[in-house]
Amino acid sequence: MEGRIGKGEKRIDAYDKVTGKGLFASDYVNQYPVLAHMKALRSPYAHAKIKKLDLSKARALEGVIYIMTGEEPGIDWDQYPKASIIAKDEALWAGQMIALVCAETLEIADKAIELIDVEYEKLPAVLDYYAAIEPNPASVVDPEYETRPLGFSDRPGDRASNRVSPNVVGAFKLHAGDVPAAMEKAEVIVEGEFWTGKKTASPLECANAICRYDSDGGITLVSNGAGVHGVIKQGICRILKMKESHVRVIQPYMGGSFGSRLNPYVEIITALMCLRTKRTVSFQFNREEMFVGAPSNWPCITKVKLGAMKDGTLIANDYYLAEEIGACLNNTFFSGRLSSSGVLPVYRMPNLRMDTCAVATNTVPAAEYRGLGCPESEFGIECLVNQLADELGMSPVELRLKNIIDKGERDPHGEVITSIGLKKCLQSVADAIQVDETPEQDMGVWKKGRGCAVGGKQNTPLGRSEAEVWYNSDGSIQLFVSCDENGMGATTALAQIAAHEFGVPVSEVKVTKGDTAITPYDNYSASSRTTYNTGNAVKLACEDAINKLKIEVARVYGIHPSKVEIKGKKAILAGSYVQEVEIPPLFQPTSMFTQGNWGLQKGTPVIGHGLFCPAPIHQWDENGLSDRVWNWFQYSAAAVEVAVNEETGQVKVLKVASSADTGNPINPKLVEVQIEGGVHMAIGFSVNEEHVFNEDGKIANANFSDYRLPTILDMPTCENVHAFINPDPLPDGPYGAKGMAESITIPVGPAIAHAIYKAVGVRVNGYPMTAERILALIKEKKAKEAAE
C-alpha cells in the first residue's frame, strides 16, 4: 500500500452531494415536525430614530409566541455578534433588526411583522469611508463614541494618535527602519490612493439555524455556521451563560462560507429565542437578509507610497490603510492590523511605515471574508509595483523576482519566512499567459491586455485543534474532528492523512465531524488553517493510536512495541516467531465463555488522541513589531489576459493562470479546484460585485439579479484557465503542507487592473472595475488627449 499523501483522492462527501442525499443545515427544517419560526423586522433606513414601536397588535395575533426587541430584558447587546444586535432607540444601518418575531408558522411570523406599528425619523447617514472620515461627519455611527474606548486601545501600537473623525474606532501603527530617510534616498517614487468596494460573500445556502430545546434544559443547535466549538458553542455559553454540558452544536453539510459564516450572527440569537420560548425554533435567512442582515466584507482604503532604486530594488513603503467596518459598535476586532498584515510577507522591505485605522459607517457590520482584507490591502501595492515596472521599463515579473522575499529572511514585522514558493508561482503564471508579450489586437472594439500580480497572506495562530481516531476491531478507521467543511475538501484531506498513517485506502476511513457532543475541540476553520492545524492534530492522533496498537500487539507476541509496524490490518513483527499477523483476529471476541478481561477486545477500538496548537503570538512593541505574530504565509500569483470594450467599458477575462504555494499538497486535485474557484470568486469581486445604495442608504441590489456574481460566462473557457501548484514545503505542516484558500483571491484584481492598463491605457485605482468606471476613465483619457 503506497502513501495517500499527494494523491488526487475522490472527495469522501461527493456521493452524498451528487445524489442530493446529504442533508445541508437548511434541510433540517424538514426534520422537525413541530417547529417555531423566527422572522425579523428590519430597518429600511441606514440611520433612523425609532420614534414608535408598538407591538400590541402583533402580540395579539394568534400563533405569535414571542417578540424580541432591543429592549429585551437581561441582554447585554455588546456581547452579541454585531449583525444580530436588535436596534434600541436608533437603527444604525438599513437591515438592522428592529424586532424579532417567533411564531407557530412562518406565515404567522410574516403577518406579525406587518402588524408591528413602527415609525422612524430618518437621520443623516454615512455610507462609505469618505463620508465617515470627515472631521464633522454627517453621522457619528456609535451613539456612545465619546465614552467608548478604542478597540485594543490598551496595547502598544494600537493608538489613533490623530483621531481625525469620531467614526475612527480602532487604530494600529507600525514602523520598521526609517521611511522618511529612505524616501529621500529613493530614485523613483510611485504613489496612489486606492479603494475597494463593499461585497457580500454570498454562499449559496443562506444562513440558518435550528435550535432544539432539550428536555433537560439544554439546547441542541444545528446550523451552517462555522466553528461548532470555538465560535458557536463558546459563544452561546459565554453570552447566554449556558453550562458547557448543556449546549450541543452540530454542523451538517454547509452550502459555502468563504469566511462569512465564521460570525455567529444567526446562531446566538436563535439560541436566545429558544431559551426564551422553550421551543425548538428555526431562523432561516432569505437572500435579501444575506445582504442587509449578514456581515459584509470590510472594504479598505489605502494610500501607498513606494520608494525604489532605478534598478528596481524596493526600499521603502509608506502605507496608510483604513478598514471600513460598517456599524460595528464596541469594536475590539478591527484596527487595520488584520488587513495590513498582507503588506508584510511578500516583498523585502527594509523601511515600512504603516498607519492604519478602522472606520465605522451606517452600513451592515463587517466580518470575515476570504482573505481577511488582504485582497483589499495588497491591491494598491501590486498596482504600484506594476506601475513602477512600467516607469522603469522593466518587466513586472522581473521586478517582482528581484524583490520577493526569500525563505529564511525576516519580513518587516520581524518574523522569519519559513516557506515561500512565490517566485516559482509567478514564473509559472507568467509563462502560461506570456505576460510580457503583447497580444494581437483582433477583437474590434475589445482591446486586449495582459497583467500579473502576486499576493501573500498570513496564517493567524487561532488556537487548538484536536482529533480522535479509532482503530476498530475489524481494522476500519474512524476519525473524529470538528473542523468546518465549507466545501474546500478538508475532511477528505484529513481522511487521507489518517489513511496514510495507517496504510489503508481512504475508503477505510470514516470521518465524523462537527458535533460538539461527539467530536473533539477545534477552534474553527479560518485563515486557511485546517490542513495545517487540524491536519497536524489528525496526524498526532493517528500516531497515538498506532503507538497504543503497537503496545497491544507487542504484548500478544511478547516483543518490544518498537519491533511492531502497523500496515493497515496487518502488523509486521521483528524478532518474533511470526513475521506478519492479521490484527483483527487479535481482538478477543466477547461471547460469554471466551471473553477476555484485558488487551484487545472485539468492539472496542484502540483510540488515539491528537492535539495541536500553534505557538501564541509575542506581543508587539511600541513600533508594532514582533518576531512572532503570524504563523506562516501562503502565497499566490496570477496572470490574466483581458479584453476591454472601448465603447462600453466592459472587462472580460479571456485567460487566467493562477498558482498557489500550498506547501506539499495533501490532495493536488482539491487544491486545483480551490485555485479555480478562488480565481472565479476574485474575478467576480474585482470586476462586478459591490453594494449599491438607494437614497435611504439601503442596499439596492440585495439580490442575485442585480448583485452581479460571476456566472460561467464570466470565466474564461476551460483551455484558458490554468492552475499551478508550486509548493515550498512548510517545515511544521503535516507532510510539509500548508493552507492556500485565501491567497488565491489576492493577485487576481491587480493583475486585471494592469491588463486593463495595457489594453486601453488607463490605470484603475480600485475595484470592482465596473464597466461604468472603466468607460469613465477611457473617456477622461480621450478628453485629455484631445486637449493636448
Next chain:
Amino acid sequence: MKRMEINITVNGRKHELYVSPDRTLLEVLREELNLTGTKKGCDDSNCGVCTVLFDGMAVKSCTMLIPQANGHSITTIEGLERENSLHPLQQSFIDHFAVQCGFCTPGMILTAKAILDENPDATEEDIREGLHGNVCRCVGYKKVVESIEAVRDGEYSESCGEV
C-alpha cells in the same frame, strides 16, 4: 386557503397531492415530498440551485406555482441514481472534482442533463450558454464543464445508465 388536487409524477412515481395552489413547486418538492436534494438559494430564480426537470426541460422550481406542474412529470436529483449505479453525470461530477460545498450540484447536474438530452453533441459554448443560469461559488465552473464534456464524449456510456 382551499387546497387543490395536484397530480404530478416525480421521479417516475405518481403523486396525488392536496396542496394550497399558492405554493411553489420547490416548496412542495421539499416540504410535501421531502425531496430536499432540490435546494433553495436565492428564491427568485437567479441562482439555479432549485433546478429540476419539467417534462425533461430544465426549470427553476422556486418561481413556479404548483398548479403549473399539475399533470406534468418532474425529475429531481433523487431520481437520477439507478439501482446499481449513479447517473453518468453524477459519477463524472465526482470523478472530475466538480463538487465542493455541493449546494449548486443537484441543479448543475440536472441542467447538464437537459443540455445533453437536447443536444448530445453540445460544445463548450453550448454548455456555457445552458449553464449560465446556475451559479456556483466554489468550483469556478471549469470542472463542471469538464464533467459534462466527459459524459458527452461517452466516457461513462459503458458503466452507467442512460444520459
Next chain:
Amino acid sequence: MRFEQYYEPKTTEECIRLLEEYGADCKILAGGTDLVPRLKNKIWRPQAVIGIGSLPDIDTIKVDQNGLELGACAKLRKISMDPSLAKDYKVIMEAAGNVSSMQIRNVATIGGNACNASPSADAIHGLIAMGAKAVIAGPEGVREVAVEDLFAGPGKTVLTRGELLLKFKVEAPKAGTGAVYKKFAIRGDTDISIVGVGCGITLKDDGTIEAVRISLSAVAPKPIRAAEAEKLLLGKKLTDELLDLAAETAENNCTPITDQRATAAYRKEMVRVWTRHAVKEAYERAKSV
C-alpha cells in the same frame, strides 16, 4: 398566503368573466417567472390568481404566408428555437432568446414579457421591431393594439378590466426588411438589460430607407420609440455620419433614470452605442434579403 383563490379557466369567455369580476384584485399566471417572486415578496397581494395555461391555443406558434401568430403563452425558449421563424422573424427569436437563462425561457411566456410591462423587457422589442400587434379579448369583444402602444407605465398596460392578451400578430415582412435587437447587460442575458435597442428597417430597391422602427428598452418608464432618430433616417441611405447622428439623436431624446443597475448618464451613452450597432446591423440584414 400569497392569494386567496386560484382559477384555471378552460375558455376565454370564462377567463374574461373572472378578470372582470376581480379587476385589479387578480393577477394572471402565465409562466410565473415575474409573478411568483412578486407574490413571495408581497409586492403584489392579489385576491385571485388566474392561470391561463389551459386556454385553447394560448401557446401556439403559427407561421404562414400572411404572417406569424404567437399565442400569449408561447414559451420564450420555444420561440427562440423554432426553425419556422428563422427566415422572416429572426429578431423575434433573438429577442426572446435574450431573456435570462434557459431555465427561465423554458417557462416564461411572450405574453408575460409584454403584460408584465417591465421597462427593461427584452422579448417584446423583437415584436416592436417587426410592427407586431397585440390581440386583446375583453367583455366588449376583441381589439388590436400595436405592441409599442400596449404599455402605460412601469408594470402597467393599456388593458382594461376584464381584458386578456390573447396573442400577437406579425405581418409577413416586405422584401428588403431586416431587424435586430441588441440587449446590453453586464453579465449578458442573465442580467436585466441596462439598455436594449430594437431596430427594423425596410429598404427600397435603391437602398434608401423606406421604413424604420427603433425601440428602446430600459431608458423610460415604458418601452419607447426613438422617433426623432427614425425621422432622420427615413428616406435616406445609411452613411456613417447619418448613423452617428441617429445614434446621438436617440441618446439625446431619452431620459433614463439611475438605479442599481446603471446610472442615467451611462444608460444614455449606451443608447448611443447600441442604437448605432442596432441600426447598422438591421440595415445590413435588410440589404442581404
